[in-house]
Amino acid sequence: MTASRRATHQSLPDFQASANVELNPLFSRPGESTEFPRFTIPGGESLPSTAYQIVHDDAMLDGNARLNLATFVGTWMEPEAAHLYAETVDKNMIDKDEYPKTAEIEHRCWRMLADLWNAPDPANAVGTSTIGSSEACMLAGLALKRRWQHARRAAGKPTERPNLIMSSAVQVCWEKFCNYFEVEARYVPISEEHRVLDGHALEEYVDENTIGVVSIMGVTYTGMYEPVQEISAVLDAIQASTGLDVPIHVDGASGAMVAPFLQPELVWDFRLPRVASINTSGHKYGLVYPGLGWVVWRDRDALPEDLVFHVSYLGGDMPTFALNFSRPGAQVLLQYYLFLRLGVEGYRAVHAACRDVAEYLAREIGAMEAFELWNDGSDIPVFAWRLKPGHTDKWNLHHLSDRLRMSGWLVPAYPMPDGLADLTVQRVVVRNGFTRDLASSFLEDLRGAVAFLDSADAPFPDPGHGEAFHH
Ligand SMILES: *Cc1c(COP(=O)(O)O)cnc(C)c1O
Numbered sequence: 340m341t342a343s344r345r346a347t348h349q350s351l352p353d354f355q356a357s358a359n360v361e362l363n364p365l366f367s368r369p370g371e372s373t374e375f376p377r378f379t380i381p382g383g384e385s386l387p388s389t390a391y392q393i394v395h396d397d398a399m400l401d402g403n404a405r406l407n408l409a410t411f412v413g414t415w416m417e418p419e420a421a422h423l424y425a426e427t428v429d430k431n432m433i434d435k436d437e438y439p440k441t442a443e444i445e446h447r448c449w450r451m452l453a454d455l456w457n458a459p460d461p462a463n464a465v466g467t468s469t470i471g472s473s474e475a476c477m478l479a480g481l482a483l484k485r486r487w488q489h490a491r492r493a494a495g496k497p498t499e500r501p502n503l504i505m506s507s508a509v510q511v512c513w514e515k516f517c518n519y520f521e522v523e524a525r526y527v528p529i530s531e532e533h534r535v536l537d538g539h540a541l542e543e544y545v546d547e548n549t550i551g552v553v554s555i556m557g558v559t560y561t562g563m564y565e566p567v568q569e570i571s572a573v574l575d576a577i578q579a580s581t582g583l584d585v586p587i588h589v590d591g592a593s594g595a596m597v598a599p600f601l602q603p604e605l606v607w608d609f610r611l612p613r614v615a616s617i618n619t620s621g622h623k624y625g626l627v628y629p630g631l632g633w634v635v636w637r638d639r640d641a642l643p644e645d646l647v648f649h650v651s652y653l654g655g656d657m658p659t660f661a662l663n664f665s666r667p668g669a670q671v672l673l674q675y676y677l678f679l680r681l682g683v684e685g686y687r688a689v690h691a692a693c694r695d696v697a698e699y700l701a702r703e704i705g706a707m708e709a710f711e712l713w714n715d716g717s718d719i720p721v722f723a724w725r726l727k728p729g730h731t732d733k734w735n736l737h738h739l740s741d742r743l744r745m746s747g748w749l750v751p752a753y754p755m756p757d758g759l760a761d762l763t764v765q766r767v768v769v770r771n772g773f774t775r776d777l778a779s780s781f782l783e784d785l786r787g788a789v790a791f792l793d794s795a796d797a798p799f800p801d802p803g804h805g806e807a808f809h810h
Contacts, residue, residue, distance in 0.1 A: 402749070405772060408769075408781070409750065410770075411559075411620070411623040411721075411768050413623070413770065414770065415770075415771060416626070416673070420673055423672060423673060423676055424628065424669050427441075427668065427669040430668035430669055432445065432468065432666050433663075433665050434665075434668075435651075435659075436650075436651060438668060441668040441672060445467070445468050445668075448468065449467060449633055450464070452595075452619070452635050455599050456595065457610045458638070463639060465635070465639055465641070466634060467634060467660055468632065468633055468674075469634060470631070470632060470663055470666055471620055471632040472620040472623075473510075473632070474632055474661070475619075475632040476513060476588075477512070480503065480516040480522070480588070481520060481646060482615070483586060484501055484520060484522060485646055486550070486641070487548075487551075489643060496547070500523065501522045501523065501550045502548050502550065503523070503525065505525070505536065505553035505555075506526065506529055506535060506536035507526040507757040507758050508536075508755070509526075509559075513553055525544045527541070528756075528759075529755070530758050534713075535566070536555070537565065537566050537569055538566070541577065542573075542577050545574075549585050551588055551615070552574065552586075553587075553590055554587050554589050555590045556589055556590065556595055556598060557591065557597065557719040560753075560766070561713055561721065561722070561723045561764070562716065562719045562723070562768070563714050563718050567587065567589055567607040567611060568607065568611060571611045571614070574613055586615035587615065589608065589616070589618075591607075591619045592619060593624050593721070594624075594718065596625045596626075597690050597718075600683065600687040600691075601687065601691060601694060609637045615637055616635065616636045616637065616642075617635055618635075625674060625677070626681075626689065627673045628673065630666075630667055631670035631671065642660065646660055648660070693720035694769075696773055696774070696778050697717075697720035697767070697769040698715060698716045700722070700781070701714075701715045701722045705724065707789065709726060709730045709731070710724045710727055710730075711724060711725050713764055716769070721766065721769065724765055725765075733799060734792040735752075736763050736764070738802055739765065742791065746784040746787075748784060750766070
């Protein structure tokens with residue numbers, strides 16, 4: 340790596356400043372260009388090893404995924420999984436005809452999830468893999484909307500103004516769903532007393548145009564579970580008084596692959612008759628590399644048949660419901676690999692190890708003079724904390740986040756959503772592979788960073804990271 344390449348890379352985000360990537364002399368081979376253009380496809384070819392090295396070096400500068408405590412998405416799989424991945428990267432999930440085994444394995448996986456989530460009759464459930472929870476949520480939202488439209492039309496009522504009720508702390512995919520598919524988003528603001536959507540005041544939001552309520556298992560901002568059972572009970576009461584029968588979709592992007600293993604007694608899934616559908620991200624606590632989500636409907640009535648397309652499958656017929664057409668099949672095979680490899684006991688062991696680390700970190704951070712815990716990591720292995728009021732007027736959590744970055748740690752600080760927008764928190768996501776050892780190193784760096792910030796004589800300048808999280 341030459342000094343000049345490093346310099347061009349670090350002058351980001353001014354990409355235009357240097358439109359050409361200069362090559363290290365090592366790569367200057369006879370007959371080959373010594374510069375690659377950045378924004379036009381090169382005129383001629385280069386050797387595979389040269390192209391590889393260029394891309395490899397650029398990717399290398401992305402940072403160390405293991406020190407990224409911000410993401411929920413899997414960054415480690417064992418060598419057998421990597422081997423399987425390499426063997427199957429060419430499979431296209433939509434080619435059910437060409438890859439009937441992959442199609443069958445996809446079917447087995449969502450059947451296993453229907454069973455894991457206590458569908459009353461898994462054989463009558465419907466499900467599919469997706470590219471992630473975002474696509475899964477779009478599909479689930481569409482099913483809610485279409486079901487509501489059918490019921491309204493059948494009753495001779497208008498269908499122009501559907502609305503969907505959710506916490507102000509939903510993941511951005513729900514804002515997208517409402518925007519893209521023209522559904523009014525009704526946000527219930529969170530507060531100090533109601534830190535998650537819990538059914539409080541829900542009757543003020545529900546009306547005849549409500550297509551459903553989204554309940555989150557593992558709120559992205561904090562990792563807390565919403566009490567789906569309580570929300571369901573409030574909707575039961577609303578139905579008793581108004582006759583409105585409002586279904587629940589559970590956004591279990593992270594928690595639907597945690598709760599069945601760590602909190603099997605918690606009732607949040609298809610055991611509640613009001614839960615129509617559940618999604619999860621295979622690439623979060625499903626432990627697969629990015630590019631995989633799942634959605635399951637409790638039964639065929641929950642997914643209107645007119646949303647389903649039919650593709651040919653070995654001369655037969657294969658129903659599909661998806662926003663994408665072609666997409667990778669390898670992640671589905673990796674999910675199946677993990678179901679076989681870990682089993683229920685293995686998933687429990689992996690997630691319990693993460694939860695132990697999360698609770699240990701939360702305890703230690705909560706005991707520090709500077710901080711106050713927002714939650715303790717006992718739902719999914721994720722927790723958040725805030726600066727204790729009155730601790731300092733010289734620095735804030737954004738300064739701390741910047742300081743931690745100097746030792747390689749990525750720990751985001753962000754304002755909470757509407758209702759608590761004046762409150763800034765910092766969050767840690769503990770994933771498979773974040774060991775107690777790494778956690779101790781992190782705590783050391785955190786304590787060092789706080790001591791440094793506390794020792795300053797004057798306030799630090801505003802780091803200017805005021806933008807809202809995920810918005
Ligand atoms: C991560 C997340 C999503 C989006 O999931 P992707 O798999 O990244 O598309 C949706 N909802 C919640 C609660 C999440 O945490």
